[in-house]
Amino acid sequence: MFSFVKNKPLYPIQWHKVLRRFLPFLLGIIFILVISSQSISSVPKTTEILWDTYGIPHIYGNNTPNAFQAFGWAQMQSHGNLLLHLYGQARGKAAQYWGEDYLESDKWVLTMGVPKRASTWYAAQSPAFRSYLKAFANGINTYAKKHPDLIDDEVKVVLPVTPEDVLSHLQRVLLFTFVVDPGRVADITHTKSALGSNGWAIAPKRSASGKAMLLANPHLPWGDLFLWYEAQITAPGIDAYGATLVGIPVLAIAFNDNLGWTHTVNTHDGWDSYKLKLQKDGYLFDGKVRPFETTNFSLKIKQKNGAFREQIFSVQNSLHGPVVSANKGKALALRVVGQNSPGVLEQWWDMASSQNLTQFQKALQRLQLPMFTVMYADREGHIMHLFNGLVPVRQQGDFAYWQNTIPGDTSKTLWTKMHPYRDLPKVIDPPSGWLQNTNDPPWTTTFPIAIKADNYPSYMAPRGPMDFRAQRSARMLAEDESISFEEMIAYKHSTQMELADRILDDLIPAAQNQENQIARRAAEVLTKWDRKADANSRGAVLFNSWVDNLDINTAFSIPWNEKSPRTTPDGLADPESAVKILANVAAKIEQTYGTLDVAWGDVFRLRSDNVDLPANGGDGEKGIFRVVTFAPTNDGRFQAVNGDSYVAAVEFSQPVKAKALTSYGNATQPNSPHIGDQLQLFARQELRPVWRNRQEITAHLEERTVF
Known part of the structure; x- marks a missing residue:
């Protein structure tokens, strides 16, 4: 670079010009090294769970499989008895484990082919995600081996848990409880479900802080497979906070530093009952007699004296799906969406890992989730409402038509294809600056109307009416042009009728x-x-x-x-x-x-x-808007049994501002201090602060589990 004569440079070195030329490059190198060292140091050498004083597990995994294993452990510590009970039912062996009361549950699970399909789904997972499911099941089993005294003896029969059990439970919850409720199938009618939710997304133009906000507020029964579990999962490539239903190994409602989403139960029709005309040993379809495929199951039913009674249970399958009732020369068969969608969990995981709207929509486009509205907001200020789900392409009829029993003797009514992502009702960044859903059709998500029903098939969703909760929801948003984080929480607790x-x-x-x-x-x-x-x-x-x-x-x-x-x-x-x-x-x-x-x-x-x-x-x-459903008690009063369950209010400021509540507490295991420990806050219409960084968590640390 330089020529020297007699130890002197030919040209004098002008150091100020050298520094000015290369300083940006040097600073860039230093910045990369610092960030790299921070990234390396942020990956812990061990995997651990930091439990805060509300029993929320904050999982820090040194790799993804270990994070899944820790999450399995955490769910067992908080809900072990319930989790094993749910997995036993998803196997279709609950009557064998716990007696006659579970026989109908077993028949429903076996009729819908849940355990067999779980094996198919497990084989269809990507190699990486298959290892994650193994790790989650291993975390459950490891906890059970280490703490047998903390688990009820009657549920130990379910151990060891397998990855297929996790997928059986997922099917039972999503496809055969949310998409189609077995209680509704009993009389083969589409009746109104008790499963509900509120969801809001507020754009910067309507936010007092100039930052987008999100409100997550599902309403579910306060027990059984509907119970929410709140957690934080941090591992390479992910740092997400949210909640999932007990037994599900990924977060179903979540947010990270850059984006978040919630779900509401949408006006989605993902199942139909078909009336079959029986002839000979089969059924009539397009003028020809088709044979049923019959599968026999040997059921063991535990008796009160500990002995077992055996019963042969037969399931007949048609082109439409399994027969759920048959008499007097007629049969009803059930067709349910999502049975060929094994990637639900990986889609949720990738949604939580996304860092912007483009990445998030890429995950959504897989359409593995069978139903649920997606309400979204992010740090860049985008908000979105997606009428998500697997919507059958139907040749005829409006929404009301498909709520009835459908003729099953013709291929004209047998749907086989689903609408692609581009066909689904969706709005991004509406002029109003706000979006709401309270289980109403997508047409009323905001005003002025941003999604027009005339642009979609008449069977996609009903045209109305807009119920009073949805009207209250829209009214609160429309009448306040500058909503603060605290006001959003106050609106969330509105009991105005x-x-x-x-x-x-x-x-x-x-x-x-x-x-x-x-x-x-x-x-x-x-x-x-x-x-x-x-x-x-x-x-x-x-x-x-x-x-x-x-x-x-x-x-x-x-x-x-x-x-x-x-x-x-x-x-x-x-x-x-x-x-x-x-x-x-x-x-x-x-x-x-x-x-x-x-x-x-x-x-x-x-x-x-x-x-x-x-x-x-x-x-x-x-x-x-503050939904709570009550059941009568023996003293003439009424007790909360359903409604506001998990609530999260999020503002995408820097850092993210968040508050949450799991109404009934984050545990059900006997003697846990977190059974009902958040009801006082619920009664006072308050949310608790969400602790997300290690400094906040350790300041409110109750327990530390190191793996």
Whole structure:
């Protein structure tokens, strides 16, 4: 570079020019080295679980299989008895393990071919993901070997757990509980499901901080296979926080530093019942007789004395699917989507690993998830609503047609293909700056309308109506042009009854004009009522009971109208009849509780072990966003059994701001301090801070498990 004469340079070195020329390059090298060293140091030498004071496992895996193994261990520590119970049922051997009460469950699982399909699905996994499933099962089994005293003896019969058990459970949950509920199949009707959810995505233009926000809020029963498990999983290539259903080895609702999503149960029709015409030993199809494929299962049923009774159970399969009922020369066969989609878990894993909208959509495009709305937000400010699912391509009929039993003697009604990703209703970054879904059709996700029903097949989703919870949801978002993180959480806990705003203005004056004294006193209570279902709301019990005794389908003077989806229905069609019902209900309430204006929380309770707290929230059909469903108890009160379960509020600021709650706590194992330990927060309408970095977690550390 330089020439020297007599130890002197031919040209003097101008060091300031050299540094100016090469300094950016040198700084770049230094930056790369620093980042590389940080990346290397961020991968722990061992795998560990840091348990925080709410029983949330924060898993740090030095590689992906070890992270899966730790997650299996964590689920056993928190929910071991439940997990093994669920896996035993997914095998179709629950009656053999636990007796006659589980026989119908076994028959359902075997009829739908769950255990056999699990083996096919396992073989179809990528080699890497197959190793992850092995590791998850190994974590379950390792925990059981190390802590046999912490697991109930009656569920140990399920051990050891296999990767196929995990996939059997996944099928039973997703395909044969969510897509098609066995309880609904009993009478072969598409009835309204108790499975629900709220989801919001708010763009920077409507956020007070200028950052996108996400609200995750599924509503499920507070037990059995519907129980949420909250966790953080950190391993090379992933650092995600969220929740999944017990027994599922990946997060189903999650967020990371760059993006997040939630699911809602969408108005998706992924199953149909077909009426077959039986002839000879088969069924008629396109003018020809087709034979059934028959499979026989030998069921062992445990008796109360410990002995076993054996029973042969036969399943007949048609082109449409398995026969679920047969009599008087007719049979009904069930067809369910998703049975050839073994990549559900890997898709969820890759969604949680994604860092931007492009990567996230690439994972979604696989269409392995059989159903569920996807509500999405990210750090770059994008928001998205996807009507996700496997939607059959149907030759005829609208949504209502496919809710009925379908003729099974012709290929014209037998669907075989699914709509590709591009066909599904979807909106990204709508002009409104907000998206909502409360299990309503995609057409009402935002206003002005961004997804138009006319652009999609009439069988894709129903045209309406927009129920009161969806109207309440849209109203809160539309009426606030600058929503803060704290306001989003406050809205999430709203117990305002949208239905009351539509109907009380007619009911109260009608009752006040009656000579019936109890009707007039009831009107006085309703006049003073705050129209909420908070614990101290007086009048909510009266109104709630009145609506429950009303024929809501014929109650309104103005029916729901697609042109006014957010303000109809409205008004009372028959005020005189409505007042009579009010008087009867009021008399019963006064007799039962001693007063007409009994507080909501005195009647509706939150209970778990030694916890007994006044509840807030109620039935979403009455327009309450804070959904809680109650069941009657022996003392004349009602106990929360369903509804708000896992909640997460996320703002994609730097760093990400997040709060969450798992209503019933993050454990069910006996003697765990985390059974019901979040109900106090639930009662106060609060969320807890989410701890995501090691400094926060160790500051609230309860236990450390090192592998």
